[in-house]
Amino acid sequence: xxxxxxxxxxxxxxxxxxxxxxxxxxxxxxxxxxxxxxxxxxxxxxxxxxxxxxxxxxxxxxxxxxxxxxxxxxxxxxxxxxxxxxxxxxxxxxxxxxxxxxxxxxxxxxxxxxxxxxxxxxxxxxxxxxxxx
Numbered sequence: 001x002x003x004x005x006x007x008x009x010x011x012x013x014x015x016x017x018x019x020x021x022x023x024x025x026x027x028x029x030x031x032x033x034x035x036x037x038x039x040x041x042x043x044x045x046x047x048x049x050x051x052x053x054x055x056x057x058x059x060x061x062x063x064x065x066x067x068x069x070x071x072x073x074x075x076x077x078x079x080x081x082x083x084x085x086x087x088x089x090x091x092x093x094x095x096x097x098x099x100x101x102x103x104x105x106x107x108x109x110x111x112x113x114x115x116x117x118x119x120x121x122x123x124x125x126x127x128x129x130x131x132x133x
Contacts, residue, residue: 001018001019002018002019002020003016003017003018004016004017004100004102004105005017005100006082006083006095006096006099006100006101007082007099007101008055008074008075008077008078008080008082008099009075009078009079009080010075010077010078010080012055012056012075012077012078013053013054013055013056013057013073013074013075013080013082014053014054014055015051015052015053015054015082015083015093015095015099016051016052016054017044017046017050017051017093017095018046018050018051019046019047019050020106021044021045021046021095021106022045022046022047022092023044023045023109023110024042024043024044024045024097024106024107024108024109024110025042025043025044025045025108025109025110025111025112026040026041026042026108026110026111026112027040027041027042027043027111027112027113028040028111028112028113028114028115028116028117028118028121029064029065029112029113029116030065030116031062031064031065032113033116035072035081036081036096039117039118039121040117040118040121041096042096042097042098042108043094043095043096043097044094044095044097044100044105045089045092045093045094045095046092046093046094046095047091047092047093048085048091048092048093049091051083051093051095053073053083053093055075056075056076056077057073057074057075057076057082058073058074058075058076059071059072059073059074060072060074064086065113066088068086068087068088069086069087070084070085070086070087071084071085072084080099081096082095082096082099083095083096083099
């Protein structure tokens with residue numbers, strides 16, 4: 001069985017997930033844009049029973065565009081949000097895909113709130129590859 005571990009930037013908060021995610025998605029909602037500091041968020045949902053959370057975390061809850069709340073866990077040291085549980089999806093934990101730091105992670109299956117998508121956001125494959133970074 002596949003096991004993946006997501007960590008915060010400093011490494012003290014860890015989320016280990018067993019098995020494959022039941023959903024992989026991109027969200028373009030404005031709240032996800034604020035949470036990530038990017039123009040969209042990429043996340044993977046796992047059954048709660050398949051997730052182990054280790055390390056210290058702080059939580060913060062907010063209402064989403066759906067009107068339901070989500071409770072986010074973030075590292076109190078580095079501030080990185082690693083995972084959250086949504087009122088509308090009981091029994092599941094959603095993990096920020098970037099926290100896995102795995103370029104081989106399976107691609108998203110769905111994209112939501114596309115009416116808030118920045119027009120250029122998903123056209124990155126058309127950008128030139130620089131010779132120097």
